[in-house]
Amino acid sequence: MLKLKRSLVLGGSALLAASLALSGCGGNGNKEGSGSGSTGAPASGATASPAPSAAASGGKIEGGTVRVAMATEPDNLDPYLSAATDTGSMMDNVFDGLFEGGENSELVPAIAESHTVSEDGLTYTFALRQGVKFHDGSDLTSEDVYYSYAKLSGLNGKEPLSSKFAAIESIDAPDDYTVVVKLKEKDAAFLAANIVAIVPKDYEEQSAKPIGAGPFKFSAYAPGQQLVLEKNESFYNKEQAPTLDRVEFKFMPDANASVLALKSGDIDMVPGISSQGALQLGDGFRIVSGPQNMVQLMALNNSVEPLNDVKIRQAINFAIDKDVIIRTVAEGNGVKLGSNMSPAMKMYYQEGLEKRYETNAEQAKQLLKEAGYEQGFKLTITVPSNYKFHVDTAQVIAEQLKAVGIEATIKQIEWSSWLEDVYNKAKYEATIVGLTGKLDPHEVLGRYDSKYAKNFFKFSSPEYDELVGQGRLEIDPEKRAELYKQAQTMLTEQAVAVYIMDPSRSVAMKDGLEGFKMYPIQKYDFAALYYTK
Amino acid sequence: MRFYIRKLAALGSTVLLVSVITFLVFQVLPGDPAEIVLGVDADPHQLAELRKTMGLDRPAAERYWSWVKDAAAGDLGQSLRYHRPVADIVAERLPVTASLAILSLGLTLLIGVPLGVYIARRDGKLPALLLSAFTQLGLAVPSFWLAFILILVFSVTFKWFPTYGYAPWSENPAKALQSLFLPSLALAVPGIAVVIRYLRNTLLDQFRMDYVRTARSKGLRERIVLYRHILRNSLVPVLTIVGLLIADTLGGSIVVENVFALPGLGNLLITSIGTRDLPLLQTMVLYIAVIVVCINFIVDMLYRVIDPRIRLKR
Numbered sequence: 001m002l003k004l005k006r007s008l009v010l011g012g013s014a015l016l017a018a019s020l021a022l023s024g025c026g027g028n029g030n031k032e033g034s035g036s037g038s039t040g041a042p043a044s045g046a047t048a049s050p051a052p053s054a055a056a057s058g059g060k061i062e063g064g065t066v067r068v069a070m071a072t073e074p075d076n077l078d079p080y081l082s083a084a085t086d087t088g089s090m091m092d093n094v095f096d097g098l099f100e101g102g103e104n105s106e107l108v109p110a111i112a113e114s115h116t117v118s119e120d121g122l123t124y125t126f127a128l129r130q131g132v133k134f135h136d137g138s139d140l141t142s143e144d145v146y147y148s149y150a151k152l153s154g155l156n157g158k159e160p161l162s163s164k165f166a167a168i169e170s171i172d173a174p175d176d177y178t179v180v181v182k183l184k185e186k187d188a189a190f191l192a193a194n195i196v197a198i199v200p201k202d203y204e205e206q207s208a209k210p211i212g213a214g215p216f217k218f219s220a221y222a223p224g225q226q227l228v229l230e231k232n233e234s235f236y237n238k239e240q241a242p243t244l245d246r247v248e249f250k251f252m253p254d255a256n257a258s259v260l261a262l263k264s265g266d267i268d269m270v271p272g273i274s275s276q277g278a279l280q281l282g283d284g285f286r287i288v289s290g291p292q293n294m295v296q297l298m299a300l301n302n303s304v305e306p307l308n309d310v311k312i313r314q315a316i317n318f319a320i321d322k323d324v325i326i327r328t329v330a331e332g333n334g335v336k337l338g339s340n341m342s343p344a345m346k347m348y349y350q351e352g353l354e355k356r357y358e359t360n361a362e363q364a365k366q367l368l369k370e371a372g373y374e375q376g377f378k379l380t381i382t383v384p385s386n387y388k389f390h391v392d393t394a395q396v397i398a399e400q401l402k403a404v405g406i407e408a409t410i411k412q413i414e415w416s417s418w419l420e421d422v423y424n425k426a427k428y429e430a431t432i433v434g435l436t437g438k439l440d441p442h443e444v445l446g447r448y449d450s451k452y453a454k455n456f457f458k459f460s461s462p463e464y465d466e467l468v469g470q471g472r473l474e475i476d477p478e479k480r481a482e483l484y485k486q487a488q489t490m491l492t493e494q495a496v497a498v499y500i501m502d503p504s505r506s507v508a509m510k511d512g513l514e515g516f517k518m519y520p521i522q523k524y525d526f527a528a529l530y531y532t533k
Numbered sequence: 534m535r536f537y538i539r540k541l542a543a544l545g546s547t548v549l550l551v552s553v554i555t556f557l558v559f560q561v562l563p564g565d566p567a568e569i570v571l572g573v574d575a576d577p578h579q580l581a582e583l584r585k586t587m588g589l590d591r592p593a594a595e596r597y598w599s600w601v602k603d604a605a606a607g608d609l610g611q612s613l614r615y616h617r618p619v620a621d622i623v624a625e626r627l628p629v630t631a632s633l634a635i636l637s638l639g640l641t642l643l644i645g646v647p648l649g650v651y652i653a654r655r656d657g658k659l660p661a662l663l664l665s666a667f668t669q670l671g672l673a674v675p676s677f678w679l680a681f682i683l684i685l686v687f688s689v690t691f692k693w694f695p696t697y698g699y700a701p702w703s704e705n706p707a708k709a710l711q712s713l714f715l716p717s718l719a720l721a722v723p724g725i726a727v728v729i730r731y732l733r734n735t736l737l738d739q740f741r742m743d744y745v746r747t748a749r750s751k752g753l754r755e756r757i758v759l760y761r762h763i764l765r766n767s768l769v770p771v772l773t774i775v776g777l778l779i780a781d782t783l784g785g786s787i788v789v790e791n792v793f794a795l796p797g798l799g800n801l802l803i804t805s806i807g808t809r810d811l812p813l814l815q816t817m818v819l820y821i822a823v824i825v826v827c828i829n830f831i832v833d834m835l836y837r838v839i840d841p842r843i844r845l846k847r
Contacts, residue, residue: 076616160578225699253791260685415569415807420565
């Protein structure tokens with residue numbers, strides 16, 4: 001039996017870029033604390049354990065309301081039909097899963113008390129916590145887990161709602177508090193999928209009035225205005241029970257306006273604040289920054305001339321100075337990358353790859369010459385125009401490429417068009433985008449599998465497919481990590497893209513609001529937040 | 534009677550034309566509504582499911598035609614993005630934009646007309662010159678920038694107004710007015726400048742007219758000459774401008790609603806384009822076309838009230 005010991009990084013449910021925010025990439029971070037306060041552990045945010053630290057700052061107040069500026073509206077309140085990151089980060093407070101993602105990318109038991117995996121890696125047995133109640137007052141039992149998982153996997157006879165659960169062969173509920181899941185084949189990514197929301201059996205109104213078992217209850221949603229959550233008085237986990245009475249997410253499409261609203265005291269918290277925004281704040285506010293497990297990259301279309309030549313791609317990698325981009329575009333708040341994996345994924349991250357292409361114009365020119373492009377060539381970089389962060393990056397890159405004779409033009413297109421032309425149809429030469437980290441390395445690196453439908457890199461390598469294919473089946477954590485590390489190295493050697501950085505995420509809040517925890521994904525745990533006097 | 538029939542026919546053809554153009558433009562724009570909602574990391578299963586619920590498995594032309602048929606029968610369809618009847622969504626948003634438009638129009642007239650008269654009367658004097666310079670500024674300043682300045686000064690520094698949001702009139706009229714005042718002002722400023730300049734020029738032209746000299750030589754007091762004769766004659770061109778300004782207000786509300794996070798039509802319009810929500814956009818375009826045509830109609834009617842000559846011609 002394998003006991004849970006792996007450290008997993010939770011992935012965002014959708015690319016940060018999925019939001020239609022006009023605010024540009026939320027990832028550009030800011031220097032720690034522009035005013036007062038906590039410069040503590042940067043990654044884990046302000047305070048790890050809410051209760052004891054409160055005394056120091058003057059005592060915890062029961063109750064209170066937090067007003068949070070959100071750039072986008074929820075796509076769907078039903079957790080199974082929603083994919084937007086912003087929606088997930090709001091509704092995560094309403095729903096709990098068998099596990100929850102922890103601050104250090106670990107899986108924390110939530111509704112499940114413990115679990116075991118059979119020797120062959122095919123059978124997972126979950127023991128559920130007793131006394132968990134949904135917001136409508138009904139008990140959460142194995143029947144509800146069965147219903148939820150049957151819906152996700154398609155075992156209820158309908159279309160499956162998640163491909164992560166498609167590998168399930170059967171689900172059993174031998175008693176009220178035990179669930180046994182059998183898989184068709186070994187799937188090392190399955191365990192991390194269990195953070196998905198558990199919903200009450202036979203309740204079909206999730207899109208209108210969501211009901212979960214999380215620390216907050218859904219109260220109201222007014223499109224274009226706000227989404228309101230209220231404290232769940234009978235939350236099962238007394239230690240992590242919420243202190244706040246109410247959380248109001250205000251939809252504010254304009255990033256500058258939300259900063260001004262924070263400044264004037266009309267709202268209390270702005271997640272994903274830009275560096276410029278943070279500079280405006282001054283005293284009375286606090287900014288918490290941390291890595292966000294995102295990979296900002298310049299994808300190169302491996303199927304078009306001359307980018308189909310590995311030497312050309314390597315030349316581009318040699319020509320670009322990522323440090324300059326981090327310094328200028330992200331104001332220093334980013335971690336340099338070498339492959340499609342953020343260091344936030346500690347277990348799977350292959351170190352040292354960021355040093356593979358030290359900026360070297362001579363070497364770049366040499367490679368261009370070998371590839372028969374001594375005179376350079378023209379390159380179009382297509383960028384989604386609503387992400388200022390990526391547009392700025394493109395400008396720096398275009399300038400750097402000029403030095404080796406590559407003449408880059410920047411083409412800005414609307415996000416919807418980007419999704420269609422670049423992401424779906426791969427009609428592009430180079431593009432800059434941020435890919436958020438996922439729960440499991442397979443979801444991150446599986447993008448480059450030649451059989452993956454949305455492999456917009458057009459990278460195709462049988463050896464690579466073999467590597468990630470093995471990774472999917474390998475249950476031993478060490479061996480599995482090794483396979484994915486090899487896959488990362490291959491991406492770097494083949495220079496499939498220019499892997500730029502993992503930009504930090506910054507959250508601004510007013511002083512007196514304590515207990516904020518930074519997660520390696522976009523997750524806001526409002527149960528841990530409280531006001532001090 | 535023929536006048537009304539002609540206007541009605543114009544309304545019908547405008548709305549139809551606008552609707553067809555909207556549809557055609559949407560066909561050219563790339564983008565799949567289901568994918569836009571779900572984003573880059575959408576699960577293929579989720580995507581298929583959403584496409585089906587949105588009805589995207591049917592050809593576009595067929596979807597459009599059934600929308601036209603239903604709309605003619607009074608059913609404007611379901612929004613792809615919000616999964617709710619379009620008519621309900623628009624009905625929720627319309628009061629916000631309507632209040633914004635009325636307030637900003639009110640401010641435009643309340644401030645613009647007196648100042649226009651004032652400048653015309655004191656033409657060439659220092660205060661009038663200064664005011665003229667300010668109207669230049671009012672014309673040149675973009676609304677969104679002005680909106681930020683207003684927030685910075687009146688909301689952040691003085692805290693007289695909220696920085697964002699909307700309180701419905703039915704709940705708290707005082708709060709509603711408070712939340713709409715700054716956005717209306719930001720929207721009204723360019724209009725105020727236009728009205729002042731326009732009114733000044735027409736008034737100055739009128740001052741030189743023969744009838745003014747006649748009125749004066751008759752011994753009428755200056756106030757009566759100005760308000761009863763000159764102003765009335767100057768109102769026809771100003772009315773034309775005001776009619777155009779209302780249509781402008783609808784456009785300007787897109788920007789201002791975004792900055793003040795007001796749940797109005799302008800805000801919704803942007804969302805519906807970004808999410809390729811054709812039923813929602815079609816309906817809004819329809820509403821806006823009807824509103825603009827109606828405003829033109831009202832302006833035409835007002836001409837006849839102000840100037841009897843226009844009445845007599847027909």
